[in-house]
Amino acid sequence: ADQTTAHAAQSATHPLILEWPAADRAALESQRAGGVVVVRYSGREMEVMRGCRVAATYHYVALTPKEDDVVMRSGAELAAAMPIHAARLDARIEQKQKLEVAMTIVGMYESEARAWRAADLTGDCAGATHVIAALTVGAFELSASAETAAGAGATMLGAGVEVHRDASKEVLDRDGKKDACAKASAGAVAPPYECGALLRVEVAAIVFPASAAPCGPGLVQKGGACQAVDPGRPPLLDVLQGSGH
Numbered sequence: 001a002d003q004t005t006a007h008a009a010q011s012a013t014h015p016l017i018l019e020w021p022a023a024d025r026a027a028l029e030s031q032r033a034g035g036v037v038v039v040r041y042s043g044r045e046m047e048v049m050r051g052c053r054v055a056a057t058y059h060y061v062a063l064t065p066k067e068d069d070v071v072m073r074s075g076a077e078l079a080a081a082m083p084i085h086a087a088r089l090d091a092r093i094e095q096k097q098k099l100e101v102a103m104t105i106v107g108m109y110e111s112e113a114r115a116w117r118a119a120d121l122t123g124d125c126a127g128a129t130h131v132i133a134a135l136t137v138g139a140f141e142l143s144a145s146a147e148t149a150a151g152a153g154a155t156m157l158g159a160g161v162e163v164h165r166d167a168s169k170e171v172l173d174r175d176g177k178k179d180a181c182a183k184a185s186a187g188a189v190a191p192p193y194e195c196g197a198l199l200r201v202e203v204a205a206i207v208f209p210a211s212a213a214p215c216g217p218g219l220v221q222k223g224g225a226c227q228a229v230d231p232g233r234p235p236l237l238d239v240l241q242g243s244g245h
Contacts (some may be wrong), residue, residue, distance in 0.1 A: 012083055016070070016200050017046075018101060018142050018173060019085040024048070025175070025198060028132075032058060036111045037132040038121060041203055046084055051124035054116065054131060058109035062188040065138075065181055070101040088172075097144045103199055104176075105138040106184040107191050118208045134202040137191050139176025145169040 020028070027048050031037045038052040072078040075093050078085065081101075092099060116131045145168065176197035183192040190196070 013204075014200060014202050015046075015084055016082045016101065017084060017198055018140055018175075019082060019089065020198075028198060032109060032132075032135060038125065038128045038206075039130050039132060039203065040127045041130045044083065047127075049125060049128050052121055052128050053123050054120045055122070056111055056120075058111050058135070060107055060109055060188070060190055062107045062184060062186055062191075063105060064186075065184050066105045068101075068103045068105060070103070072099040072101075092144045092172075097146055099142065099144050099172075101140055101142050103138060103140045104178050104181040104195070105136055105199065106181050106195055107137055107188070109135045109137065116204055116206050118206060121206070128206060130203040130205055132201045133204040135198055136200040136202075137196045138199055139174075139178050139181050139195050139197050140199055141174040141178075142172045143169045144172055 017025070017028075027050065028037060031048055031050065034053075036054045036056040036058065038049040038054060040047045040049060070081050072081055072093070075090060078089060078093055078099065082089070089099060111131070111133050113133075116133075118125075121128060177194045180192050180194035184195065
């Protein structure tokens with residue numbers, strides 16, 4: 001019930017990755033330290049290709065610390081902000097709860113701006129579709145609360161009926177410590193310890209030769225690159241356009 005699943009996202013190339021299991025987040029951090037990360041990404045799930053590499057690295061850019069809150073009240077808002085998420089979050093939305101992400105952003109790991117091609121890949125790269133061009137880091141807390149709540153422990157009177165509404169907030173996930181982010185400084189070569197949680201990634205499609213057909217489920221080849229199928233268009237139309245018809 002906790003496997004990653006999502007509907008089509010509006011910003012599929014810049015997804016929040018707050019709901020990744022700890023082991024997957026650790027794998028991504030490890031791969032990031034060794035160079036630019038290659039993934040298989042369908043817009044609904046992302047797999048780090050541990051055996052696939054490109055000859056490039058990230059450089060860290062320190063930012064003025066920024067606070068950002070994202071509130072999700074519907075399945076569409078959830079899918080737009082977090083295309084890769086666990087089914088438990090869908091259940092929270094269905095239970096009329098709102099989800100809120102409070103983030104502190106201190107920096108980004110960025111790769112060189114370029115068009116990534118299949119020829120750049122080395123190793124076991126079968127199924128690879130994208131590279132992670134940049135990663136945003138800092139600290140976050142993901143919480144859920146009753147959308148209809150009027151206040152913690154509030155008691156409301158209406159039509160002679162006493163209604164109690166509990167607005168308690170439940171923390172679902174957190175990584176990094178906001179207090180540690182206060183130690184961020186301009187010109188730093190790495191984020192402060194305990195403020196380097198991965199928050200968001202920016203992906204770039206790998207350009208494959210026209211004769212190659214690497215795209216997997218949920219993807220269609222366009223201009224030599226794999227892209228997520230546009231949910232607002234008939235899938236057959238995307239396939240026909242991707243094949244040049």
